[in-house]
Amino acid sequence: DAGVTQSPTHLIKTRGQQVTLRCSPKSGHDTVSWYQQALGQGPQFIFQYYEEEERQRGNFPDRFSGHQFPNYSSELNVNALLLGDSALYLCASRAMQLSNQPQHFGDGTRLSIL
Amino acid sequence: LAKTTQPISMDSYEGQEVNITCSHNNIATNDYITWYQQFPSQGPRFIIQGYKTKVTNEVASLFIPADRKSSTLSLPRVSLSDTAVYYCLVGDRNTGFQKLVFGTGTRLLVSP
Numbered sequence: 001d002a003g004v005t006q007s008p009t010h011l012i013k014t015r016g017q018q019v020t021l022r023c024s025p026k027s028g029h030d031t032v033s034w035y036q037q038a039l040g041q042g043p044q045f046i047f048q049y050y051e052e053e054e055r056q057r058g059n060f061p062d063r064f065s066g067h068q069f070p071n072y073s074s075e076l077n078v079n080a081l082l083l084g085d086s087a088l089y090l091c092a093s094r095a096m097q098l099s100n101q102p103q104h105f106g107d108g109t110r111l112s113i114l
Numbered sequence: 115l116a117k118t119t120q121p122i123s124m125d126s127y128e129g130q131e132v133n134i135t136c137s138h139n140n141i142a143t144n145d146y147i148t149w150y151q152q153f154p155s156q157g158p159r160f161i162i163q164g165y166k167t168k169v170t171n172e173v174a175s176l177f178i179p180a181d182r183k184s185s186t187l188s189l190p191r192v193s194l195s196d197t198a199v200y201y202c203l204v205g206d207r208n209t210g211f212q213k214l215v216f217g218t219g220t221r222l223l224v225s226p
Contacts, residue, residue, distance in 0.1 A: 004157070033213065042201060042216030043158065056213055090157050092214070099208050102148060105157030 002027060004106035006091050012112045013081050021076040021109045025093030032074040033103065034066060035090040043090055049074050050096055078111075086113045118202045123221040132189045134220050136202030139183050144206040147178060147185045152199045152219070161200075162187070163207070189222075197224045 005024045013019050025032050031050045035043035045058035049068035068074045072093075078085055088110050092103040119137040126132045138147070146165050150158035162169055164176040164185070175188040189196060199219040205212065 035214075035216075040218075042218050043214070045213040045215070048213060058213065088155070092157075094212070099212065102160040102163060102207075103212070103214060105159070107156045110155065 004029075004091055004093050004104050006089075006106040006109050008109060009107070010110045010112075012114060014114050015081055015083060017081050018077065018079045019081060019111060021078075021089050021091075021111070023074045023076070023091030023093075023106060025072050025074070025091075026104045029093035029095050029104070030072050031094050031096045032068060032072065033092045033094075034074070034076045035092065035105075036060070037088040037090060037108070039087070046076070081113050083113050085111065087111060117215075118204055118217050120200075120202050120217065120220045122218065123223070125223050125225065126192055127225050128193055129191050132192050132196070132222060132224075134187045134189075134200055134202075134222070135184060136187070137184050138202070138204045141182050141204050142206070144208065145204045146207045147176065147182075148203045148205070148207070148214075149174070149176065149187045150201045150203065150216075152201065158201060158216075192222075192224045194224050194226065196222065198222060 003026050007022045033048040034046040037043040046060050047057040048055050052068045063079045065077045088108040090108045091106045094103045148163040149161040152158045162174045162176045166178050169176045177186045201219040
């Protein structure tokens with residue numbers, strides 16, 4: 001049973017570019033959340049998707065957007081990249097009907113901005 | 115969401131028991147306490163969750179006093195592979211649209 005998978009594992013971009021990160025949730029999970037983790041810090045919540053809609057959002061600018069597909073997979077898009085966007089981007093999934101179960105995380109995409 | 119406070123770092127030796135205490139003075143009635151472990155360049159991994167008293171699983175124990183304003187994660191007989199960052203989180207696990215609020219965690223270093 002595959003857990004949460006993310007792609008790519010590493011990515012290098014330059015300032016001003018746009019990036020798309022992908023996440024496939026754990027089998028049986030229908031809710032996907034994205035987190036940003038800067039070096040030496042804890043993960044920070046970006047947003048959460050359920051039934052293909054953004055349901056909750058953290059304190060991130062509109063440059064950060066997302067999408068959820070009918071198969072529950074999700075994408076995180078970041079436009080006009082800044083040096084400060086360099087971080088590990090984590091995807092977490094859970095089953096909405098089993099809200100008492102913990103969220104499962106993927107191993108993230110390491111994004112470096114030059 | 116209740117804020118948590120935990121030590122920035124801890125050191126231990128192989129075979130010792132490690133106790134990491136987390137303070138959450140403003141914990142709400144519906145909040146659960148959850149601990150995650152994270153290795154470098156990996157995502158956080160769920161360790162244990164509890165509401166009150168004591169919870170034990172195959173890897174750790176969680177002790178929660180009656181006032182629930184703090185909790186202690188206990189790792190028995192640690193090994194080198196337990197070197198990681200440990201996060202204490204507090205929140206209502208039954209909330210449909212649940213976001214996890216991480217602090218900076220406790221960096222545990224286990225030495226031979």
